[in-house]
Each structure stands twice: as C-alpha cells, then as structure tokens.
Amino acid sequence: MTTAAILVAAGSGTRLGHDRPKALVALGGVPLLLHAARALAGSGCVSRVVVVAPAGHTAAVAGHFPDGVVPGSAVGVVLVPGGASRQASVAAGLAALDDDVDVVLVHDAARALATPALVRVVETAVRAGHAAVVPGLPVTDTIKEVGPADPAGAAPVRGTVDRTRLRAVQTPQGFVRATLEAAHAAGAARASDEARAATDDAGLCEALGVEVWVVPGEVDARKVTEPTDLALAELLLARRV
Numbered sequence: 001m002t003t004a005a006i007l008v009a010a011g012s013g014t015r016l017g018h019d020r021p022k023a024l025v026a027l028g029g030v031p032l033l034l035h036a037a038r039a040l041a042g043s044g045c046v047s048r049v050v051v052v053a054p055a056g057h058t059a060a061v062a063g064h065f066p067d068g069v070v071p072g073s074a075v076g077v078v079l080v081p082g083g084a085s086r087q088a089s090v091a092a093g094l095a096a097l098d099d100d101v102d103v104v105l106v107h108d109a110a111r112a113l114a115t116p117a118l119v120r121v122v123e124t125a126v127r128a129g130h131a132a133v134v135p136g137l138p139v140t141d142t143i144k145e146v147g148p149a150d151p152a153g154a155a156p157v158r159g160t161v162d163r164t165r166l167r168a169v170q171t172p173q174g175f176v177r178a179t180l181e182a183a184h185a186a187g188a189a190r191a192s193d194e195a196r197a198a199t200d201d202a203g204l205c206e207a208l209g210v211e212v213w214v215v216p217g218e219v220d221a222r223k224v225t226e227p228t229d230l231a232l233a234e235l236l237l238a239r240r241v
C-alpha cells in the first residue's frame with residue numbers, strides 16, 4: 001500500500017492581489033505550488049502527487065512538471081482541474097487516486113514552505129494508527145468571540161476564548177483514505193454550495209465523529225494569503241540558504 005498527496009492549488013488568491021492564481025505566484029523565483037510539490041516529494045514517504053490545478057491554467061501548471069514527475073525526484077504527478085471551493089478541489093483530487101493508495105495527505109499549495117520533515121511527521125502519525133492527523137501551532141493572539149458589528153464596524157465582545165486550548169491548524173493533513181472519502185461523501189451531501197464548503201478536511205472528519213489528532217506544526221508552514229505573508233515567506237526562504 002502507498003501514500004499519495006493531493007496538492008490543492010486551484011484557488012484564485014484574490015487577497016494576494018496578483019494577476020495570476022496564487023499557486024503560480026513566484027516565491028524566490030519559483031511558483032508556490034512547485035515549492036510545495038518538492039517538499040512532498042522530498043519527504044520520501046509520498047509516492048505520487050495529484051496536483052489540483054486552477055481552471056484554465058492546467059497547461060501552465062503542467063509546464064512545471066515537464067516529465068510527469070516532481071522535478072528532481074521520481075515522484076509521479078497527475079493533474080486534475082479544480083472545483084469552485086477548496087472542498088470540491090480536494091474531492092476532484094480524491095477521485096484521481098490509484099487503487100493502491102491507502103493513506104492520503106492533503107496539502108495547500110499556499111503553504112509552500114512546509115518542510116519534508118513535517119510531511120513525514122504527519123504521515124508517520126497516520127501509519128501509527130491515527131485516522132486523521134493535522135499539524136497545528138499554539139495560538140499567540142488573544143481570541144475574542146464577538147456579536148454583530150454596528151454600522152461603523154465595531155462589534156461587541158461576547159467572550160474570551162481560553163487560548164491554551166487552541167491550535168491554529170495547517171497542512172499537510174493526513175488521513176486513512178477510506179476515512180477521508182467517507183468524510184467528503186458526507187460533507188458533499190450536507191452542503192454543495194461554495195459558501196458552506198469546509199475550509200479543511202479535518203473538519204469534515206470531525207463532523208463524521210472521527211477523532212482528529214494534532215501534531216506539532218511549524219512556522220514555515222504558514223499560509224500565504226496576503227501580500228505581507230508573501231514578504232514573510234521570502235524572508236523565511238532566504239534564511240534557509
């Protein structure tokens with residue numbers, strides 16, 4: 001049996017303010033999705049990567065995997081077009097998995113600097129018997145629950161959450177394949193519209209009653225969303241060489 005990764009790269013990335021999909025935006029001269037694919041391939045535990053490409057950009061994405069493999073590795077790449085939501089894009093990736101895959105890692109291209117070591121930690125925890133595993137970091141901000149905002153944008157505080165019990169979760173998230181497939185089937189039945197689609201796969205598993213486990217995440221696996229995130233990622237990358 002084997003482990004495959006689904007690399008979701010089909011988001012538009014409007015908050016980043018570029019003229020191309022976020023996954024194709026360059027970080028240190030290399031597109032975000034290629035950084036992420038290299039980390040998956042470099043982990044040594046992923047045999048194949050399903051890249052979920054932005055609609056209308058599959059040719060551009062394919063150009064980054066010229067021999068059908070992650071460059072510099074023997075890890076094969078399959079390309080599929082993405083959906084209207086992240087959940088739909090992961091579902092498209094799941095549908096493209098080979099029969100011999102029993103463990104699936106789902107990774108955001110936007111978490112371009114997650115390391116091969118993090119990929120291994122997640123995969124190992126799944127193989128050790130946890131059906132759903134996510135990397136997570138302690139929350140450093142104080143988190144308030146708020147009510148509806150007034151016309152000026154001020155919102156009343158309803159409570160303060162105990163942050164010692166919180167983790168900000170990242171990807172790659174790892175799953176026993178059958179568990180993730182069941183979670184997606186149930187999630188699709190609950191909500192087919194984009195607005196209600198899940199923002200992570202572990203949430204779909206939780207809704208199914210599956211126990212999800214958190215392993216230590218890493219600062220480098222932070223998601224690139226805003227221009228300042230990209231600037232920070234450039235600094236993190238420069239620190240590596």
Ligand code: C5P
Pocket residue numbers: 008009010011012013022023052082083084085086087089090107108109110111223224225
């Ligand atoms: O938009 P956000 O940054 O939360 O997206 C997280 C990841 O999901 C990104 O890597 C993005 O490319 C991917 N995504 C996708 N299909 C969508 C929306 C997001 O593959 N329709």
